[in-house]
Amino acid sequence: MKRRWLHRVLIALALAPLAGLALGAARGELGANPVETITHTTGAWALRLLLASLAVTPLRRLDARLAALAPLRRTLGLLAFGYALLHAATFFALDLGFALALLAEEVAERPYVTLGFAALLAMLPLALTSTRAAQRRLGRRWIALHRLVYVAAALAVAHFLWLVKKDLREPLVYAALLALLLAVRAVRARWPIGLRASS
Amino acid sequence: MRSIRASRLPEREVTPEALFLRRRAFLQAGAAFSASLVFGCGEDTAARAATPESAALAKLPDVIPAPEGYRTSEEPTRYADATAYNNFYELGTGKEDPAQNAHSLRVRPWTIAVEGEVAKPGVLDIETLLKAYPLEERIYRLRCVEAWSMVIPWVGIPLGDVLKRFAPTSQAKYVAFETLVDEQQMPGQRRRTLDWPYREGLRMDEALHPLAILAVGMYGRVLPGQNGAPVRLVVPWKYGFKSIKSIVRMRLAPRMPRTTWSDENPSEYGFYANVNPHVDHPRWSQRSERRIGEWSKRPTLEFNGYGEQVAGLYRGMNLRRNF
Numbered sequence: 414m415k416r417r418w419l420h421r422v423l424i425a426l427a428l429a430p431l432a433g434l435a436l437g438a439a440r441g442e443l444g445a446n447p448v449e450t451i452t453h454t455t456g457a458w459a460l461r462l463l464l465a466s467l468a469v470t471p472l473r474r475l476d477a478r479l480a481a482l483a484p485l486r487r488t489l490g491l492l493a494f495g496y497a498l499l500h501a502a503t504f505f506a507l508d509l510g511f512a513l514a515l516l517a518e519e520v521a522e523r524p525y526v527t528l529g530f531a532a533l534l535a536m537l538p539l540a541l542t543s544t545r546a547a548q549r550r551l552g553r554r555w556i557a558l559h560r561l562v563y564v565a566a567a568l569a570v571a572h573f574l575w576l577v578k579k580d581l582r583e584p585l586v587y588a589a590l591l592a593l594l595l596a597v598r599a600v601r602a603r604w605p606i607g608l609r610a611s612s
Numbered sequence: 613m614r615s616i617r618a619s620r621l622p623e624r625e626v627t628p629e630a631l632f633l634r635r636r637a638f639l640q641a642g643a644a645f646s647a648s649l650v651f652g653c654g655e656d657t658a659a660r661a662a663t664p665e666s667a668a669l670a671k672l673p674d675v676i677p678a679p680e681g682y683r684t685s686e687e688p689t690r691y692a693d694a695t696a697y698n699n700f701y702e703l704g705t706g707k708e709d710p711a712q713n714a715h716s717l718r719v720r721p722w723t724i725a726v727e728g729e730v731a732k733p734g735v736l737d738i739e740t741l742l743k744a745y746p747l748e749e750r751i752y753r754l755r756c757v758e759a760w761s762m763v764i765p766w767v768g769i770p771l772g773d774v775l776k777r778f779a780p781t782s783q784a785k786y787v788a789f790e791t792l793v794d795e796q797q798m799p800g801q802r803r804r805t806l807d808w809p810y811r812e813g814l815r816m817d818e819a820l821h822p823l824a825i826l827a828v829g830m831y832g833r834v835l836p837g838q839n840g841a842p843v844r845l846v847v848p849w850k851y852g853f854k855s856i857k858s859i860v861r862m863r864l865a866p867r868m869p870r871t872t873w874s875d876e877n878p879s880e881y882g883f884y885a886n887v888n889p890h891v892d893h894p895r896w897s898q899r900s901e902r903r904i905g906e907w908s909k910r911p912t913l914e915f916n917g918y919g920e921q922v923a924g925l926y927r928g929m930n931l932r933r934n935f
Binding site for chain 1: 690692693694696697701705707708758760805806876895896897902904905907908909
């Protein structure tokens with residue numbers, strides 16, 4: 414059973430911050446620096462949704478009843494990519510004024526931009542091969558390709574750490590969450606608990 | 613008289629206050645962060661005063677209008693934005709934290725100690741500053757090192773006029789400034805985000821330059837806490853972190869004093885910190901800035917557009933090395 418309603422609820426929830434931004438922008442309620450608010454919000458949700466997609470597999474292994482969560486992984490990943498695209502577009506449009514030459518320069522010269530751009534690039538093939546058809550066509554290579562999600566998450570966290578001026582608390586929370594999610598997988602790979610019917 | 617029964621908890625079990633406050637702040641930050649994950653942007657909309665009138669701050673009387681060269685014709689930033697988007701880590705590291713925490717800052721009584729290489733050291737009371745000096749309006753651009761800027765109509769006194777009354781000696785080559793340290797009034801100081809007190813400094817010729825002022829007000833009224841009440845420095849040709857807030861000490865010194873951001877990260881923040889679009893911050897470009905209130909970025913100007921008035925101070929200096 415595909416449980417479409419679950420995906421729809423998730424999408425609705427995940428798009429709420431976007432609606433908040435649109436409404437806020439219309440009402441002039443995004444603070445003194447609305448571009449910063451939009452950039453930060455889209456970036457933060459890209460990262461949160463990406464981490465959430467990485468949490469699906471460890472979570473559903475905790476209990477057989479949570480197996481229904483599995484298909485949400487793709488939805489979460491695509492939502493994360495959507496937010497990442499908006500985040501990059503905001504930067505390109507409002508920080509760089511659509512100047513491609515400037516984009517090239519920033520990507521080449523500012524490590525935090527390089528890292529962010531790399532994270533986005535890492536997510537692109539994952540988004541493009543997210544369909545069941547692609548999964549079937551690629552077979553085992555699909556699994557290998559989708560390991561890029563760990564790279565994307567690490568790059569995104571590094572991007573955030575690099576651009577913060579002084580207070581590292583927020584990016585460090587994400588770093589800790591990512592470390593936890595990776596550790597859980599590493600532990601399981603090292604000490605598999607045995608075959609489970611729901612895996 | 614009966615004595616109060618002492619707690620049965622032995623002294624060594626009591627959490628040191630500093631640690632207790634740190635843990636509480638950590639838990640609060642964690643809770644706030646978790647709540648923000650659930651509820652969205654995670655940005656608290658502080659109750660913003662839309663106008664100087666609604667801020668209920670005292671008007672400053674007899675303010676002399678800014679003379680030519682000391683006021684820009686550019687549109688001043690909206691009061692609501694100028695008072696709700698601040699870098700003042702003593703009151704919290706978020707841009708909207710200082711406005712939310714400003715209520716804890718007690719601006720009376722307030723004194724500034726003037727010491728060091730002066731013939732007449734003393735203590736300057738804020739009331740004296742407000743009453744004994746003519747107050748001038750100055751409409752300046754303020755450019756933050758983070759690449760955003762504002763236009764603020766300050767009310768203040770030329771710094772040189774104040775310093776001269778204390779008779780600096782020939783050994784006074786620099787002026788060092790310090791901000792208040794008080795964890796009760798400034799909750800941000802409960803964490804060692806920066807090495808408190810916040811310190812800044814100017815070379816003597818910079819301090820005596822007519823553009824440099826001690827600001828006691830903005831938009832015709834006294835300064836709100838988040839903007840550095842009751843008195844702060846404004847040096848418009850330098851990055852905003854040089855314009856130290858809530859000053860309690862001015863020390864005239866023979867040698868270049870330590871400054872907080874330069875101590876914090878010497879490769880990123882220098883002593884001079886003149887606004888310079890040709891010298892990038894190691895991590896981001898300084899070529900452009902976002903004027904608060906606008907959607908696109910605009911080019912950054914050398915010396916924040918005050919080059920004609922201040923470039924002479926730096927003739928012959930390599931401004932890339934002395935950034």
